Amino acid sequence: MTPKQRLRSAVVLTAALACVLTACGGDTGSSAGDGPVDANGVRTGPGVTDSTITLGVLTDLSGPYGPLGRSVLQAERLYADQVNARGGVCGRKLKLLVRDHGYDVETAVGQYREMEPKVAAMPGLLGSTIINALLDSIEIDDLMTTSLGYSSALLGQPALTIIDATYDVDMINGFSYLADTQGLRRGDRIGFIYLEGDYGNNARRGARFVADERGMTLVEKKVGPTRKDLSEEVRELGEAGVKAVLISTSPPQTASAVGAAAAGGLDVPFLGSAVGYDPRLLETPAAPALLKMLQLVAPTPAMTSDTAEVRKLVADYRRRYPGDPLDQGLETGHNTMAVAVQDLKSACEAKDLSRAGIIAAHRRQKRFDPGLGPVLDFSDPWRPSATQSYIVKPAQGVPGGLAGVRDAFRAPVLEKYLAIL
Template sequence: MKNIVTKSILAAAFAMGMASAAHATQGVSDTEIVIGSNGDLSGIFAAFNVGAIKAAQQLFDEVNAKGGIHGRKIRLVVEDHGYQVPKAVQNFNKLINSDQVFAMILNLGTPHNLAGFPLMEAKQVANVSPLTAARQMLEGDISYKYTGFSSYYDQIRAAVSMLAEQNDAKEVCAMYIPSDFGLEVHEGAKDQAEKLGLTYAAETTHKPDEQDFVGSIQKLREAGCDIVATGLGVRQTIVAYGTAKKLGWTDVAFVGSSAGMNTAVAKVPEGVTEGYYAAAGWSDFENRLDNPEVKAWAEAYQAAHGEPVGTAAQLGYGAARAVVQALEAAGPDLTAESFRTGMESVKYHDAINDVDIDYGPDHQGGNLIVISKIEGGKWVEVGRLDESEVK
């Protein structure tokens, strides 16, 4: 009798072990897939993150309501680093090692993502559509890295080229936060100026919480800048551009990368930001509400959250849709490798962002660069080209 009981216990343990082995992939069980996000919900780029999380969660909720993906519901775990790198590292440790996330989306900030890469790679946690367009997001081993759109560097290069030709500009300048993010904006402006035979005349650097730009604007004006590339926070972008206007400096073009193209920048009262340019990897939704798919999406977001849709929601939707399609393509046996295969198969036209998405082996979803200008409180498209066409 004792031998029978022992054999039964061993058989049960073996069966449990086999069941556990079948779902040994971190963040994946029979019923659930855990996705993490480590972003800025309270700092200088919260305008790019809060709505993104809401839009992503909304899409995941819709998927879950229909039974999930291969019988598994998606659970999104979100942490706020407030644009502080030490806090971001702490959050990455929690999400990866405690919450045991399978993959991550919408991690905001260039230095923040860079700090998290070693932790993510050690556990084969994919980093999908981070809220940064820095080139570093696809440097080194890209096995678990996937970016949504074109890079800051190429966006700024494209914008400088267009504005230089359009305005017969001779002097290019930059004002930026001297982080990995800001440095890429600076490099794009400087490199393109030199390539076009223009003068890179001056630059100013700023702390993330700086709000007084009078001295910096005066310095750039005295340097004779015709184009000023900005790599600043959302509110900083508004204040810096508004300061230039107050000082009467209007014969200059200010242009940001995708980090400057936000609904909050366009909607500043009294037309403070009218005339500001930005180059991004997507097209603003507002002038495309005659598209039935875009209109339905915007109305659904408004109904779900009681607030108008904005730039952040566009990015959140795009990231979540890519993850959902990759999970579906990965099949019931979900592993880091099957997810990679799934991500590399994701290919579709994203009507919300108006860009063709194809992750493929290079792991970059979109290659579009859209240059827009604020007119009448809206982002109006004034130029568009493929990233490979930047000269």
């Protein structure tokens, strides 16, 4: 049994013992003292009045991830307004309480304390370092929270959820795809440039797993968040004789690395994490290299997808925010709010809109289709809600600056990894 499996067993045992001691049970998983009951017999909690349900969004609108944060937030607002136009949820309108932490941990902690008593759930917490700083509070407060960081290290938290595949799962799928389609063989040296921190480290875990399984050597280059010029790392990878490069960095760093490879004659395929791309990069001098050399592994389809839900999102967003750029953050915001609304509907049906009731409703979701990406299963907090990925590539003149290459798939080796995750 792995350390994580032992921890999982301990958590399950502790939860079962707590249930016995407190006589929990019934249809909702809530005790009789969880909160007031409305005229329709629905138990309520913080953030829930007779007319509104307030949801929290603690995000970055002015810091390094400001463009992404704005796209996600605007898609969330669009979805919430559409739900409200149809009558809301449980006879109540949705209200978003938004705070901009600017990617500052101290600011975010203070804002969370101010927001927490006012919200029923938080479908939008952006920033790995901020999420880590708030983990204990989220669990103590029983606040159903959606992480907009996708590290599998965050799994196992009942009140914290990750929508779509985690960074390591995406990298396992993407690296496997790259090896199969580019003729990579046992003994090959593969470059990997990654950003220090949860994002890069988690993608690195997936890359190392595939390299070990396929008998390849991973040549690693770690970079800090403030490093702008990656030409030295690219030069060193070229000297090491790598046959391909994996990259899990920020968008400007991705552009720097691919541009340096093109300029320096390192003509090998690049496979990046989707979070490391921004369509605005196609307005930079690195655009020709990105279009020629880069593919990305993503948890959701390109916005050029011909599915009805994607087409509707693009059309609705353009009407609501004319002139604003389209990027993958729109799909993230859509899916995040779709899951939150489904949680609230399920909690209402169980007559329990308390925080415990919302968490229980979320964990009852075993096959939820948000319309953009794979079907999601939230029943096991220790397992990613999705294990399929998409391959996309930069493209000029299309919504989101990405075109689809391969539809949702899962690498055969992934099940072995999930068994030891």
